[in-house]
Amino acid sequence: MKSRLLYVCAVLVGAGAFAGFAIPQEKKEHADLVxxxxxxxxxxxxxxxxxxxxxxxxxxxxxxxxKRAEIEAKYTAAAHIDAHGHLVLPGFINGHTHVxxxxxxxxxxxxxxxxxxxxxxxxxEAKNVTEEFVRWGTRxxxxxxxxxxxxxxxxxxxxEDAIAEETKAAGMRGILGESWxxxxxxxxxxxxxxxxxxxxxxxxxxxxxxxxxxxxxxxIYLCSQKTLHDVQTLAQKYHAPILIHVAxxxxxxxxxxxxxxxxxxxxxxxxGFLGPDVVAAHCIWVDAxxxxxLAEKGVGCVHxxxxxxxxxxxxxxxxxxxxxxxxxGLGTDGPAGSNNDLxxxxxxxLATKLQKINKMDPRALGAKSVVEMATIAGATxxxxxxxxxxxxxxxxxxxxxxxLGEPNALPMYDVYSQxxxxxxxxxxxxxxxxxxxVMRDRKLLTLRETEILAKARxxxxxxxASLEH
Amino acid sequence: MKSRLLYVCAVLVGAGAFAGFAIPQEKKEHADLVxxxxxxxxxxxxxxxxxxxxxxxxxxxxxxxxKRAEIEAKYTAAAHIDAHGHLVLPGFINGHTHVxxxxxxxxxxxxxxxxxxxxxxxxxEAKNVTEEFVRWGTRxxxxxxxxxxxxxxxxxxxxEDAIAEETKAAGMRGILGESWxxxxxxxxxxxxxxxxxxxxxxxxxxxxxxxxxxxxxxxIYLCSQKTLHDVQTLAQKYHAPILIHVAxxxxxxxxxxxxxxxxxxxxxxxxGFLGPDVVAAHCIWVDAxxxxxLAEKGVGCVHxxxxxxxxxxxxxxxxxxxxxxxxxGLGTDGPAGSNNDLxxxxxxxLATKLQKINKMDPRALGAKSVVEMATIAGATxxxxxxxxxxxxxxxxxxxxxxxLGEPNALPMYDVYSQxxxxxxxxxxxxxxxxxxxVMRDRKLLTLRETEILAKARxxxxxxxASLEH
Numbered sequence: 001m002k003s004r005l006l007y008v009c010a011v012l013v014g015a016g017a018f019a020g021f022a023i024p025q026e027k028k029e030h031a032d033l034v035x036x037x038x039x040x041x042x043x044x045x046x047x048x049x050x051x052x053x054x055x056x057x058x059x060x061x062x063x064x065x066x067k068r069a070e071i072e073a074k075y076t077a078a079a080h081i082d083a084h085g086h087l088v089l090p091g092f093i094n095g096h097t098h099v100x101x102x103x104x105x106x107x108x109x110x111x112x113x114x115x116x117x118x119x120x121x122x123x124x125e126a127k128n129v130t131e132e133f134v135r136w137g138t139r140x141x142x143x144x145x146x147x148x149x150x151x152x153x154x155x156x157x158x159x160e161d162a163i164a165e166e167t168k169a170a171g172m173r174g175i176l177g178e179s180w181x182x183x184x185x186x187x188x189x190x191x192x193x194x195x196x197x198x199x200x201x202x203x204x205x206x207x208x209x210x211x212x213x214x215x216x217x218x219x220i221y222l223c224s225q226k227t228l229h230d231v232q233t234l235a236q237k238y239h240a241p242i243l244i245h246v247a248x249x250x251x252x253x254x255x256x257x258x259x260x261x262x263x264x265x266x267x268x269x270x271x272g273f274l275g276p277d278v279v280a281a282h283c284i285w286v287d288a289x290x291x292x293x294l295a296e297k298g299v300g301c302v303h304x305x306x307x308x309x310x311x312x313x314x315x316x317x318x319x320x321x322x323x324x325x326x327x328x329g330l331g332t333d334g335p336a337g338s339n340n341d342l343x344x345x346x347x348x349x350l351a352t353k354l355q356k357i358n359k360m361d362p363r364a365l366g367a368k369s370v371v372e373m374a375t376i377a378g379a380t381x382x383x384x385x386x387x388x389x390x391x392x393x394x395x396x397x398x399x400x401x402x403x404l405g406e407p408n409a410l411p412m413y414d415v416y417s418q419x420x421x422x423x424x425x426x427x428x429x430x431x432x433x434x435x436x437x438v439m440r441d442r443k444l445l446t447l448r449e450t451e452i453l454a455k456a457r458x459x460x461x462x463x464x465a466s467l468e469h
Numbered sequence: 470m471k472s473r474l475l476y477v478c479a480v481l482v483g484a485g486a487f488a489g490f491a492i493p494q495e496k497k498e499h500a501d502l503v504x505x506x507x508x509x510x511x512x513x514x515x516x517x518x519x520x521x522x523x524x525x526x527x528x529x530x531x532x533x534x535x536k537r538a539e540i541e542a543k544y545t546a547a548a549h550i551d552a553h554g555h556l557v558l559p560g561f562i563n564g565h566t567h568v569x570x571x572x573x574x575x576x577x578x579x580x581x582x583x584x585x586x587x588x589x590x591x592x593x594e595a596k597n598v599t600e601e602f603v604r605w606g607t608r609x610x611x612x613x614x615x616x617x618x619x620x621x622x623x624x625x626x627x628x629e630d631a632i633a634e635e636t637k638a639a640g641m642r643g644i645l646g647e648s649w650x651x652x653x654x655x656x657x658x659x660x661x662x663x664x665x666x667x668x669x670x671x672x673x674x675x676x677x678x679x680x681x682x683x684x685x686x687x688x689i690y691l692c693s694q695k696t697l698h699d700v701q702t703l704a705q706k707y708h709a710p711i712l713i714h715v716a717x718x719x720x721x722x723x724x725x726x727x728x729x730x731x732x733x734x735x736x737x738x739x740x741g742f743l744g745p746d747v748v749a750a751h752c753i754w755v756d757a758x759x760x761x762x763l764a765e766k767g768v769g770c771v772h773x774x775x776x777x778x779x780x781x782x783x784x785x786x787x788x789x790x791x792x793x794x795x796x797x798g799l800g801t802d803g804p805a806g807s808n809n810d811l812x813x814x815x816x817x818x819l820a821t822k823l824q825k826i827n828k829m830d831p832r833a834l835g836a837k838s839v840v841e842m843a844t845i846a847g848a849t850x851x852x853x854x855x856x857x858x859x860x861x862x863x864x865x866x867x868x869x870x871x872x873l874g875e876p877n878a879l880p881m882y883d884v885y886s887q888x889x890x891x892x893x894x895x896x897x898x899x900x901x902x903x904x905x906x907v908m909r910d911r912k913l914l915t916l917r918e919t920e921i922l923a924k925a926r927x928x929x930x931x932x933x934a935s936l937e938h
Contacts, residue, residue, distance in 0.1 A: 105879070106886040110821075110835035144876035309822035310890075312829045340890040341877045346815075350822075352579075353778035357823070360781045366579035407613035408810045410574070410922055411929025417575040421779075421809040426895035453879055460880025 029063070031056040031075040032435060035399065036068045038083025041415055043090050043375045043390040047368070049415055055088060057397040060209060060434035065391050081430065081437075085405055087415065087423075090390050091151025091398035091433065092344045093378035095302035096243075096281040096331030098157045100129070100137030102144065103459045104336035113249065113311050116337050120467070127466040128459075129186040134159040135166050136455045141335075142170035143447050144342045148425030151398040151433045154279060154302070154331070154382050156216035156243050158187040161201045164211045171438040171446040173398065175279070175382050177216025177243035180231055182224055191227065195234065202238040209434060212384070216243040220264050221252055228273055235277060241383055246280035246301075249313050253285040265290035274299050279382050281331060283321065284314040291317070291324035300327050300381030303373065305350040307333030315358045318351065319365050322377075327385075329378030330370070343425045348374050352420055367420035401430035498532075500525040500544040501904060504868065505537045507552025510884055512559050512844045512859040516837070518884055524557060526866040529678060529903035534860050550899065550906075554874055556884065556892075559859050560620025560867035560902065561813045562847035564771035565712075565750040565800030567626045569598070569606030571613065572928045573805035582718065582780050585806050589936070596935040597928075598655040603628040604635050605924045610804075610811055611639035612916050617812045617894030620867040620902045623748060623771070623800070623851050625685035625712050627656040630670045633680045640907040640915040642867065644748070644851050646685025646712035649700055651693055660696065664703065671707040678903060681853070683748075685712040689733050690721055697742055704746060710852055711742075715749035715770075718782050722754040734759035743768050748851050750800060752790065753783040760786070760793035769796050769850030772842065774819040776802030784827045787820065788834050791846075796854075798847030799839070812894045817843050821889055836889035870899035 033056075040053030042065060054071035056064035064071050108120040134157065145153060152173040155163060160178035167174040178198045179185060188194040198215055205213035217223040217231045235242045247253060247264045260267040265286055268274050276298030283294070283301040294301060303316050321328050330347045332339050348370045355365035379389025387396050402423055404412060409427060412418045431439040438446045502525075509522030511534060523540035525533035533540050577589040603626065614622060621642040624632060629647035636643040647667045648654060657663040667684055674682035686692040686700045704711045716722060716733045729736040734755055737743050745767030752763070752770040763770060772785050790797050799816045801808050817839045824834035841847075848858025856865050871892055873881060878896060881887045900908040907915045 102876075103880060105882070106891055107882050109883070109886045109890065110832055112831055116831075140876055140879070147876060306822065309826040310831065312825045312831045312833075314829070315826065335891070340886065341893075343877065343893070346818075349815075350819075353775065353819075354826070356781045357778040357784065360783070362581055362585075362779065362781045363579055364781075405922060407571075407609055407616060407918070407922065407925075408812065410609070410925035411572060411932070413574070413576050413929065413933065414578070417578045417809065421578065422575055422804070424810075424812070424893070424895065426893065449876070453874060453876065456876075456879035460882065463880070464882065 028076045029074060031058050031063060031077040033057040033079045033081065033432075034071060034075055034077035035081040035083050035088055035401070036072060038086040038088040038401065039415065040065065040088045040391060042392065043372065044392050053088065055391055055399060057432070057435045060396055060436075062391060062393055062395050062397050064393060081401070083401055085403065086429070087402040087404065087419070088391070089400050089402065090375045090388065091400050091431065092149045092374045093329060093382065093389065094145060094150045094153040094332055094342065094344050095279065095329035095378050095381050096304055096333055097141070097153055097155055097342060098334035099141035099153065099155050099163065099342070100134040100157050101334035101336040102140040102342070103133060103137040103456060104463060106340040107336050107463070109310070109337050109340070116311075121336060124463055124467060125186060128463050129158060131159045131162045131187070133459065134162050136452065136459060138163045138166035139170065139447060139452045140456050141342055142167065142172055143444055143449055143452055146170070146172065146431050146439050146444060146447075147428065147442070148343045148345055149400040149402070149428035149431060150342070150344050151400065151431060152382070152384070152388055154243055156218070158185050160213070161197070161204065164201070164205055164213060168208070168210050169446065171210070171433050171436050173210050173388065173396070173433055175212045175214050175241055175243070175384070177214035177241070180215065180217045180227060181222045182227055191230065195230070198234060202234065202240050206238065212241060213238070214241040214243050219245040219248070219252065220256060220267060225271055228271060232273060241277050241279055243279045243281070246283055247285040247290070248282035250285060263287060263290050265293055269293050269297065276383060282308070282313065282316065284308060284316045286317065286321070288320070291321055291326060294321070295325040300329060300383060302329045302331045302381055303351060304331045304333040305347055305354045307338040309350070309354065310338050315354060318355055322369065327377050327380035328373055329381030330373045344374055345423065345425045348420050367414070367416040371416050371419050397432055397435040399432040400428050402427050403429045497545045498543060500527050500532060500546040502526040502548045502550065502901075503540060503544055503546035504550045504552050504557055504870070505541060507555040507557040507870065508884065509534065509557045509860060511861065512841065513861050522557065524860055524868060526901070526904045529865055529905075531860060531862055531864050531866050533862060550870070552870055554872065555898070556871040556873065556888070557860070558869050558871065559844045559857065560869050560900065561618045561843045562798060562851065562858065563614060563619045563622040563801055563811065563813050564748065564769075564798035564847050564850050565773055565802055566610070566622055566624055566811060567803035568610035568622065568624050568632060568811075569603040569626050570803035570805040571609040571811070572602060572606040572925065573932060575809040576805050576932070578779070578806050578809070585780075590805060593932055593936060594655060597932050598627060600628045600631045600656075602928065603631050605921065605928060607632045607635035608639065608916060608921045609925050611636065611641055612913055612918055612921055613811045615639070615641065615900050615908050615913060615916075616897065616911070617814055618869040618871070618897035618900060619811070619813050620869065620900060621851070621853070621857055623712055625687070627654050629682070630666070630673065633670070633674055633682060637677070637679050638915070640679070640902050640905050642679045642857065642865070642902055644681045644683050644710055644712065644853070646683035646710070649684065649686045649696060650691045651696055652691075660699065664699070667703060671703065671709050675707065681710060682707070683710040683712050688714040688717070688721065689725060689736060694740055697740060701742060709746070711747045713747065713749055715752055716754040716759070717751035719754060732756060732759050734762055738762050738766065745852060750802075751777070751782065751785065753777060753785045755786065755790070757789070760790055760795060763790070764794040769798060769852060771798045771800045771850055772820060773800045773802040774816055774823045776807035778819070778823065779807050784823060787824055791838065796846050796849035797842055798850030799842045813843055814892065814894045817889050836883070836885040840885050840888050866901055866904040868901040869897050871896050872898045
């Protein structure tokens with residue numbers, strides 16, 4: 001008995017010595033976190049998919065992506081996440097939304113855009129939108145987005161500085177645009193106020209690792225040419241992105257043709273507005289010339305299939321836009337009646353199905369293309385492709401783990417098909433943004449969810465009462 | 470101390486006596502289960518919604534629906550479910566699917582219907598579909614469907630008797646149609662075999678509380694007129710429903726016009742096939758005359774928006790069908806490449822969005838209408854409206870609880886909007902079928918999920934290998 005024990009000990013010591021000899025501890029590089037064992041869907045230029053892969057993270061960056069054995073041999077890590085049975089992806093990018101409108105979720109549906117805006121949304125906003133409202137709405141939205149694997153979002157609303165604070169507190173990445181419209185809005189009563197607010201906002205967030213402060217002139221029909229120029233000047237001064245709705249509805253096209261003798265895109269080009277700092281939401285009513293211009297000027301487009309269907313805005317020519325060389329991302333739009341959720345995985349699914357039925361061709365837009373739109377193409381659309389959108393060394397560590405352990409996840413014949421058509425927001429179980437774990441096993445780590453849900457109920461009652469009087 | 474204890478006891482006895490006096494225990498009726506405290510969305514004729522409502526269940530039936538106070542005053546129950554913070558609804562009805570195809574989930578996507586069927590589905594089925602395959606596929610499907618609030622489904626596949634056994638074991642309700650095609654299929658090599666199999670199958674399940682055995686001639690293009698007549702004779706002998714694909718693709722319409730000088734619906738009517746026992750899946754290529762015929766003959770239609778988009782089959786004229794008086798339900802279709810999941814809540818959302826964009830009118834089909842299609846209209850479409858589809862005394866106790874405690878669920882301004890556009894399959898947390906709790910707090914009680922998932926992985930590998938050789 002004793003000799004057998006000694007033999008076992010000797011073997012163990014030997015194995016340890018051998019392992020130490022093969023890969024000396026002191027030669028390993030340090031990482032803060034290693035995620036290992038999953039199927040790593042890199043979305044890099046070659047769209048590598050690594051079975052039994054791993055990702056090493058240091059600070060807020062990815063420092064290594066490869067096979068598990070290779071990464072584990074190279075790094076020692078302070079923390080590990082076992083990703084067996086999971087897909088490991090770059091976080092999804094919600095390229096267009098209005099996050100505080102979560103508090104108006106589904107306020108009114110199944111009416112025309114005019115009735116919806118004039119009878120419901122504008123009165124509800126006028127009576128309820130304060131900085132406090134915006135904060136709680138952002139928190140609710142952050143909870144919902146993290147739960148569906150979104151790590152970056154582009155927003156257009158009021159009190160955007162408060163939205164930035166809440167986004168940062170939630171640990172999310174944001175391209176956050178203060179809205180400009182040619183009429184008084186909840187936070188600014190005129191252009192002088194808007195300029196003061198926006199300039200302070202842009203200055204404050206310069207160089208922030210998570211927050212990209214932006215300016216968001218609503219559209220060509222709610223902003224004059226002068227407003228658009230002023231916004232552009234301000235944006236260029238602070239190297240800030242510009243977010244704008246472009247060619248969303250037929251009326252916008254018709255009115256622009258009548259007033260400007262040009263399509264919305266050609267009008268924006270004529271006034272010198274288009275450039276590689278612009279993110280154009282929707283881009284539905286765009287012709288071949290428009291698409292060529294958008295591509296040439298480096299404008300990013302964001303497709304919002306739920307919203308476009310819900311409001312019957314039209315079907316964006318996404319395959320043609322991609323073919324023209326435009327980076328097209330995906331967005332949920334706001335949840336007040338044009339979606340009514342912030343679930344980007346539904347947009348992935350819808351984007352492909354909508355093109356197929358619209359063109360009566362199942363090949364119109366495939367699973368891989370829409371997963372690209374939610375990740376690397378989406379990153380390019382919001383002009384952050386050097387920072388996010390793929391799992392590559394040097395990029396920000398914005399990473400999601402999707403569980404393959406639910407009935408809807410099995411069997412899996414093709415990763416992209418599964419992502420586009422079978423996996424759901426709820427299958428996302430872990431989310432990391434800039435190296436920080438913000439959700440683990442579906443538990444939110446940066447947000448007080450119970451308090452947020454209670455506030456959401458309270459605001460629901462308040463908004464309902466405000467519309468009754 | 471002693472006197473205080475005596476006092477407490479006296480108070481308790483007094484309270485008991487008082488409660489006993491107000492509602493004497495012996496006068497209360499017995500119920501097996503009372504679900505109390507939620508928002509009960511009855512889907513009854515008046516579409517009553519009861520805040521702080523309750524449902525009492527005895528055996529497999531609903532015996533009482535009302536306000537909580539009223540139901541609790543009337544019934545003592547062996548078991549209680551607290552439904553505070555939940556919607557309580559009749560279970561969803563998946564009116565058209567092919568459940569064993571879960572094992573071929575997303576086998577191939579983004580190709581034309583022809584390529585998909587001939588190069589992938591038919592070879593995969595020929596090489597893999599056995600009774601054992603069908604059993605595991607049904608178990609996987611049952612797990613997925615229960616998790617998304619489906620309590621009843623209509624199926625068309627092979628070895629349907631095995632599907633019936635597994636459906637019953639899972640505690641689900643099914644209208645299960647043995648498939649008939651004019652060529653050899655995995656379970657039957659000719660019509661004589663099909664007749665023998667089907668007759669035995671129909672006899673076996675007569676009077677079963679959960680299983681409605683049915684016959685499923687595939688379509689007019691894969692079944693001759695003689696086959697359709699033989700199926701009808703068999704179905705009528707056993708009072709069995711008939712499930713069939715009708716007017717799904719343009720080619721079916723064109724070919725029927727050429728061969729029969731009639732649309733598919735008018736051809737089926739001419740040969741005396743249409744009646745109140747028929748459930749017609751798809752009904753896309755139907756004109757006004759077809760719709761009038763379907764309504765007059767009491768045929769139920771089932772709309773499958775995901776599948777119709779995915780395969781680019783066309784957009785069913787659902788509003789026109791409803792206006793003609795046809796009961797139109799909702800279905801997922803099979804998950805092998807025409808969906809790729811069994812999530813009926815996504816079909817609710819898609820059904821309305823698809824009509825809105827197709828008609829370029831947000832009023833085309835509203836939230837309440839699509840919730841009807843998933844419940845009471847769906848029940849009527851599968852001819853079980855006397856049994857299921859609403860929460861009313863005398864109906865089967867098929868009930869789901871949907872949690873309103875996740876970020877996407879709040880705030881809630883309108884119950885139907887929330888159900889159609891914001892709530893997800895994952896929000897369903899409890900499912901009761903025929904009075905039996907089959908899922909509680911998202912834990913499946915009738916299925917061995919771990920084993921099923923392992924088998925799904927195994928079949929995935931086996932199918933992949935079978936197509937490589």
